[in-house]
Amino acid sequence: MDNPETPHHPVIAVALQQLSTTHTVRLLDVRTLTGAEAIAQEKIHVLADLYLLKSHAPQALDVAYFLEQHGALVVNSWASSSVCQDRVRMAQRMLEANLPWPQTRSFATLENLLADSHLLASLPFPLIIKSRYSHRGDLVDKVHNVEQLQALAAHWSREPVVLQEFIAGDGWDIKLWVIDERIFAARRRTPLEADASKEDFPIASKEIPGRWI
Structure with missing residues (x-):
C-alpha cells in the first residue's frame, strides 16, 4: 500500500477484519521503500495465499511482478495494474x-x-x-x-x-468494477469540481444501462 488511510477504507477495512479471523494478514507499506527494498522485505516471508495490490506506487508494481513470477496470486494483477496506471x-x-x-x-x-x-x-x-x-x-x-x-x-x-x-457531462464520474464476472458500479463527483467529495454512491445492478456492459 502507499496510503496510510488504506487500512481504514470502508470496504478494505471490513475485508481485513473478516480475513484476520481465519487468516494472518500483513500490510506492506512501500511509501519509503525502493522497489528492490520492498521485494527484499517480502522475500523473508513464505508466499501468502493471496496478495491485494492496492497502490499507485511503481515499487508496489515491482513487488507484484516479483510475486507473480514466483507463483503467487495477486489481485489486481501486475499486467492489468500496469495498463490502468498508464493513461x-x-x-x-x-x-x-x-x-x-x-x-x-x-x-x-x-x-x-x-x-x-x-x-x-x-x-x-x-x-x-x-x-x-x-x-x-x-x-x-x-x-x-x-x-x-x-x-x-x-x-x-x-x-x-x-x-x-473535453466531453461535457453531468458532473458525475461512473466507476465500474468486475469481480468474478459480476459487475458493480458507483457514481462519484468529478475531480474537476473544487473540493469534490470522494464518496462513492453505489448503483444497483438493475439500474446499470446495458450499453455500459
Whole structure:
C-alpha cells in the first residue's frame, strides 16, 4: 500500500477484519521503500495465499511482478495494474476494444508540449490535461487556453502528460468494477469540481444501462 488511510477504507477495512479471523494478514507499506527494498522485505516471508495490490506506487508494481513470477496470486494483477496506471496504454486498450474514449495525445513532458508553438496554436480548447501515469496527487485539470497550460508549468513542467478532448457531462464520474464476472458500479463527483467529495454512491445492478456492459 502507499496510503496510510488504506487500512481504514470502508470496504478494505471490513475485508481485513473478516480475513484476520481465519487468516494472518500483513500490510506492506512501500511509501519509503525502493522497489528492490520492498521485494527484499517480502522475500523473508513464505508466499501468502493471496496478495491485494492496492497502490499507485511503481515499487508496489515491482513487488507484484516479483510475486507473480514466483507463483503467487495477486489481485489486481501486475499486467492489468500496469495498463490502468498508464493513461496512454489505457486509451490504446479502449480503442482496440472499440469502446468510446476521448481523443488522447501524449507528451514526454508538459515543458515539451509548451515548447511547440505551432501545436499550441492549433489546440481545440477546452481540454483535459492529466499526468500520463496515475499516481497519488497526480495532475488532472481542465484548461481553457494556453495561458492556463503555461501556469501549470510552475509545478508540472517535467511531468509526462496527456491531453484529452473535453466531453461535457453531468458532473458525475461512473466507476465500474468486475469481480468474478459480476459487475458493480458507483457514481462519484468529478475531480474537476473544487473540493469534490470522494464518496462513492453505489448503483444497483438493475439500474446499470446495458450499453455500459
